[in-house]
Every structure is written in structure tokens, then in C-alpha cells.
Amino acid sequence: MVRIIFKCTIIRDTMTTTASSPGNLFLCGEHAVVYGYPAIICSVEQRTAVTVTRTDNPSIEVTSAEFGTARAKIEERDIMVTTPNDELAIFLDLVRSLGLPSGFTASITSSIPVQSGMSSSTAVLTSFLYALRNEFSLPIEPSSFYDLLLPLQKKVHGGKASGSEIFSSTLGGFHRIERRDGVMESHKLCEHDLDIVIADTRVHAPTSLTVGYHVPSLIDRRRELVFETFDRIRDITNEAQKALQGGDAHKLGKLINENHHMLQRLGLSHPKLDDCVCEALDAGALGAKLSGSGWGGIMFALVDDEHAEDVRTALERTRATVIATSIGGEGTRVEEHI
Amino acid sequence: MVRIIFKCTIIRDTMTTTASSPGNLFLCGEHAVVYGYPAIICSVEQRTAVTVTRTDNPSIEVTSAEFGTARAKIEERDIMVTTPNDELAIFLDLVRSLGLPSGFTASITSSIPVQSGMSSSTAVLTSFLYALRNEFSLPIEPSSFYDLLLPLQKKVHGGKASGSEIFSSTLGGFHRIERRDGVMESHKLCEHDLDIVIADTRVHAPTSLTVGYHVPSLIDRRRELVFETFDRIRDITNEAQKALQGGDAHKLGKLINENHHMLQRLGLSHPKLDDCVCEALDAGALGAKLSGSGWGGIMFALVDDEHAEDVRTALERTRATVIATSIGGEGTRVEEHI
Numbered sequence: 001m002v003r004i005i006f007k008c009t010i011i012r013d014t015m016t017t018t019a020s021s022p023g024n025l026f027l028c029g030e031h032a033v034v035y036g037y038p039a040i041i042c043s044v045e046q047r048t049a050v051t052v053t054r055t056d057n058p059s060i061e062v063t064s065a066e067f068g069t070a071r072a073k074i075e076e077r078d079i080m081v082t083t084p085n086d087e088l089a090i091f092l093d094l095v096r097s098l099g100l101p102s103g104f105t106a107s108i109t110s111s112i113p114v115q116s117g118m119s120s121s122t123a124v125l126t127s128f129l130y131a132l133r134n135e136f137s138l139p140i141e142p143s144s145f146y147d148l149l150l151p152l153q154k155k156v157h158g159g160k161a162s163g164s165e166i167f168s169s170t171l172g173g174f175h176r177i178e179r180r181d182g183v184m185e186s187h188k189l190c191e192h193d194l195d196i197v198i199a200d201t202r203v204h205a206p207t208s209l210t211v212g213y214h215v216p217s218l219i220d221r222r223r224e225l226v227f228e229t230f231d232r233i234r235d236i237t238n239e240a241q242k243a244l245q246g247g248d249a250h251k252l253g254k255l256i257n258e259n260h261h262m263l264q265r266l267g268l269s270h271p272k273l274d275d276c277v278c279e280a281l282d283a284g285a286l287g288a289k290l291s292g293s294g295w296g297g298i299m300f301a302l303v304d305d306e307h308a309e310d311v312r313t314a315l316e317r318t319r320a321t322v323i324a325t326s327i328g329g330e331g332t333r334v335e336e337h338i
Numbered sequence: 339m340v341r342i343i344f345k346c347t348i349i350r351d352t353m354t355t356t357a358s359s360p361g362n363l364f365l366c367g368e369h370a371v372v373y374g375y376p377a378i379i380c381s382v383e384q385r386t387a388v389t390v391t392r393t394d395n396p397s398i399e400v401t402s403a404e405f406g407t408a409r410a411k412i413e414e415r416d417i418m419v420t421t422p423n424d425e426l427a428i429f430l431d432l433v434r435s436l437g438l439p440s441g442f443t444a445s446i447t448s449s450i451p452v453q454s455g456m457s458s459s460t461a462v463l464t465s466f467l468y469a470l471r472n473e474f475s476l477p478i479e480p481s482s483f484y485d486l487l488l489p490l491q492k493k494v495h496g497g498k499a500s501g502s503e504i505f506s507s508t509l510g511g512f513h514r515i516e517r518r519d520g521v522m523e524s525h526k527l528c529e530h531d532l533d534i535v536i537a538d539t540r541v542h543a544p545t546s547l548t549v550g551y552h553v554p555s556l557i558d559r560r561r562e563l564v565f566e567t568f569d570r571i572r573d574i575t576n577e578a579q580k581a582l583q584g585g586d587a588h589k590l591g592k593l594i595n596e597n598h599h600m601l602q603r604l605g606l607s608h609p610k611l612d613d614c615v616c617e618a619l620d621a622g623a624l625g626a627k628l629s630g631s632g633w634g635g636i637m638f639a640l641v642d643d644e645h646a647e648d649v650r651t652a653l654e655r656t657r658a659t660v661i662a663t664s665i666g667g668e669g670t671r672v673e674e675h676i
Binding site for chain 1: 540541543547551552554555556558559602605606607608609610612613617633655656657
């Protein structure tokens, strides 16, 4: 905490704060989590950053290299949009709820591939809120980011969002998530920087196809198979929690392999995901699995120092988009300015 | 032939012709065909129809329920577009090459799902040309549709098209296709109405992902596996040709099963395709395979009378979009007016 306060002090003199937030991925338990089983979500050291600079006038400008610019003005504590931008409207919605005393400029940069299943939208909302909070000394604790951001995340995802990614993005590390009495509960397990190599298969299927179409059809036809598999995924998740808390990366590798097999059994993988998983394991990964809703998106391989480069090379030969990074590290943070 | 001439005579009195053309699917050999191996393509009794009505003025109007309307005028034998429509522009391109003496209205209807891999765009172009040919008594034989339509098909597909679907859509039945000296050659084998049930998985991957990304990466890494598999696919295609010509649907069923396994081995199937293939076989299909570029799209199951309804029901339980139809029937034809 001391370190962060010190950084804030420097930055307040320049009237500029840059905050960054990690992406997220499912270490284990995705899909089963929809049916009340536990899952473990973790931060990924691919981050989005938002730089906020206070101005002494009521103008607001939000810019993203990808989505362009939105402009607005503070008028009698309300926010009047002057340059609308559909993609960036959500940021002005957030500003509207904060009651800022003056305007600002905000610019967004990201190293999280969009639509890859690493929750880039949550990471950018978290960074934006954290940068505004610090720049305007707003009395909002990171632990209450969830309540502020969940309605926005629901808007981004068309009505449905568990909000688990907000905890993970804000607080970092590994979180156990589980739905109890209709509410998704999140419990931080630990922080560990574990090295992984991610491959983005370039294949993207909407979550609605796996979660809303295939799994329900499978429950209709093979209910026992599905829930036996979910039971095994629950056991894997519980064992993974122990392995994480005990710092046993080898054990964790075996468990994520088994979780991948369970998702294959449910018809939720994809030939390109399986191709990448096989290549990573052949190259010496401790374990490898798809992460997220499946039928495309990303897979990750847990690696040790000795094999990290071999796994990266093997995945690059599949022509997937490859990123060497780590999981389980720091949540939202203020960045020093260069 | 007599039947068709008779129909045309009736229709000329009304100044209206409706022509319809079948969709197409790969019975076997897709993917290998890209590397110079043979494949068998066949007509599917899901059709698009185009109704052309001659007018006594120079106005042209092309309407599709899906894509709206394009309007143009004949001026000094050239075609001037008055209501542009990107999706329908290709039809005016075709009209431009025909030199018509007067205008017409054309309306397009289709029972071929778009983007399903059943070549709906080829079927509609073929029907349009056939209806104009009959209505305006143009001296164009169906055998020369290929030369007229290939440039347009290339335009629709962004530069690349083999044109095999034009033969299949125009002439119907089963065609063996094979690239020789850089040219795709097509040879009609036979006509047979074989009953199939099609399941559209609702998952769509661009052909560029399988043909341009995954297969080349696999050839880089496992050249021998890929070409051994293509060799086996060639043998399957040759055996399928014999089974077709001998009318042996049981043998054909076994061969298409094996072709599906070969595509699985190359990582070109999809869990939902495999799910549908398994359900169809369990319900008594003679054989089942994916058709086309894979990673989604359609699969079909070859069925006998006894099991057709069971297979249909089984596929409907997967929640895919299911169509019971037939393959290998008539090509482009003029339809009676109701």
C-alpha cells in the first residue's frame, strides 16, 4: 500500500494518472461454473492501461486507438455527450455516476487481444475507474469496484455477466468463484506469478453457441455424462486450489490437462485448440488447456523456465497468435510515467 | 428435354420464367482437392429460384427478400444502375454481359441456408442466368454457363473460385472434379436421388481459416501425415465413384464415414459436427460426414427409408438446424407456375 500511495503523490503533481489492469482467464472450472460448480479465475499479465489527465474545464475526451474518440461536457453535474461513440459510450456512463468536479482526457491502450476470452472489456473499465479515482481522489475502495462496474459489464455483454472478472482484474491473483443462492461469490486464494504461453487460435465462437446451444442440448441427451463430468471438474478445481496454495506447479499442470480432457468429453474444445495443446505438451509444457467458453478462443500452457522457449516455438509453428506471459500476478495498479 | 420445352412454351405466353437450381455439397474429397486430388461434388435438392418477368420498357429490377432491391435501366445497350445494392450488384454485372433488348423484373427466393457451405451464391446465379436465357431466348447452352459465371463467382468469393459448383448446380447429379495443369476439370458421373439429412451446426468459420491457416501449418509440421491422409482420401473418392455408379448406397455410407475420419485426423472437423455425426450413426444412418471446409458448417447423413425419420429426430435433438432432402438429382430447371 505504501508503494501505491507514494506513486499517487508523484502523479498528482502532474495532474495525470495511468492505471493498468490485467486480463483474466479460467484456470479451471469454466462451463461447470454456470451450473453452480466452483471455478478458478486468475489475472493475466496482459494489461490494458488508461491515462487520465485532469483539465480545468468541463470538457471530457475519451480516446482509444482502436475505437476512436468520444467527447462530452459536464453541465450542472450531468454529462452531455457532444461526440457520440457507440464503443466508448460505456465510459461516459461510468463518468455520469461519479459526479466529477472538472473535465479530463483519457486515453486507452491495451495488450489484451479483443474477443480472445481474456476479458479485455473488464480490464479497461477497471483501469478507467482506478485512474479517475486516483486523479480525482474519489472515496471508492477497489473492493467496491464490483458494485459500480457490474451494471456496465452487463450492458457490454447484453444483459448477462457474473462479474467474477471484475474481482480478478481489480485484485489480481487467483480467485475461487462459485454461485451461491443465485449470487456469484468470489474468494481470493493467493498470488503467484506462474509462467504461461497463450495461443489465440484465431477462431471465435460466440459464448451463446457453447453455453446456450450445445451444453443444454447435451444435457437433454446425456444428462448423466454431463453432470458426472462436472463433478470431476469440481474435484479438479478443489485439487487445483490446493496445488496453487501449496505452490505445486507440476501437480497443477496435471490437473489442467485433465480439465482439458473433461471439456473435450463435453464437445467444448476445437481441433485447433487440441492441436495447440498437443504441441505444447510435446514441447515440455507442465500442462495445457483451453480457457473460456471453447469452440475457439485461447489455450494456455503452464511452463517452467527450462521449456518456456520450446513451448513458445512449438505454438508459433501452429501459426496461432502466441503470447508468453504470466498468470496470478498483481491486480489494478497505478503505473509510473515514463 | 421434351418436358422442359413444353414448360417453356407455356411460360413464354405469360412473359414469365421461373428457373431453380440446386445447392451443392462435397460427397468426398474436400481439402485434398486443393492439392490436386479428386473430389466428388453433388447437387442438393435445396434450391434457389429466380422468377424473371419481361417488361416492354428498359427498366430492370432485381429483388431478394434477404438483400432488398437493385434497379437499373438499359440505355444504348449499356446498363445504368439507378438503385445500387452491393449484395445484388453481381446480377447487374451478369445482365451487362448479355445485351438484352428490353427490361425485366427478377425476384429471388432460396431454401439454401446462406453461409452453410451449400453454394447458395452459385445456385442463385445459375437460376438467374437460366431464367433470363429462357425468357429472352438467348442462344446460351447450359454447358457454357461455366465460362459466363466463373468470373462472377470469383468476384463473389474475393478472387478465388474453382467453378466446380457451377457444373454441379447447372447439370445436377454427381461430378468428379480434379485439378489438371492448374485447371479444375469436372466430369459428370451419374444422377441418383439419394436421401440425406443435413444438419447445419450454426458454427461458421471462414474457409481461409482451414484452407489458408490450419492445413498449411500442419503440412509444415506433419507433412507425411497430411499427404498419407490425402492419399487415403483419393482412394475413398475412387471407391465412392464406383459405389455411386453401381448404386451401392451401403458401400457409399461406409466410405463417407471413413472420409469423415480422415478429415478428423487432419483437425478439420468440429465437436458439434462430430456430435451430429455420432447421433446420426447411432440412429441408423448409412454414413455421415462433414461437407466443405470444416470447423463448422454442415454435416450430412446418408439414410435409407427405414431410418430417415429416426436420423432426423436424432439430429434435431442436437438443436442443429436440420433439413431432410436428397442429393444427386436434377440441375437447373424451369419450374411450372402455380
